[in-house]
Amino acid sequence: MAESDEDRMRALEARIAAAKSKAEPERKHMEEHYSQAQLAWRMVIELVAGMAIGFGIGYGLDWAFGTTPWLMIVFILLGFIAGVKTMIRSAKEVQQAAEKRAGTETQDGD
Template sequence: MAQSDEDRMRALEARIEAAKSKAEPEIKHMDQGHSQAQLAWRMVVELVAGMGIGFGIGYGLDWALGTTPWLMIVFMILGFIAGVKTMIRSAQEVQQAEVARGQTDAKTETQDGD
């Protein structure tokens, strides 16, 4: 009876390993989607932060100088521009990382093929 329990345990472990190996590509795909979502949120936060900082500076200067909406509008526009520039820089960083990863993968494939 003990032998059959050991056989069942080995069979169960083999099924678990097979299920894990099938699930790995899906997990990698989910990681890519997750990183894309993180990138999107990062860009949104950068844009909103730029505009928020511009709004704060403009509102503070308008309050101090009595130039009611003008400096707030100017600094919000400057904050928007700064946010967009930061978003573009983030996108370039991600693109460069993907290119570097692609080059590393290509080197690995050529080494494996030799």
């Protein structure tokens, strides 16, 4: 009348598999949210890095030539422009990846 250990083990494995299959979609949503936050930080860092590099170059050239604020201002603006261009390139890259994923998902759904 008592169940054997093998039967209890199979039942336990089935319950574990059922619990894992229920948790799968929730994990996917968390990964997607994490990737969006990661993308936002990446873009912010790209913009700030461009401006910081521009500041460093401009400050160094101003110090070398004695043209105090002018080259620093010019290179900060150039760094800002470079940072924005890099952000746009990153956004296009992510958009193309999303379109590619959406295309494969619709093909899988057919």
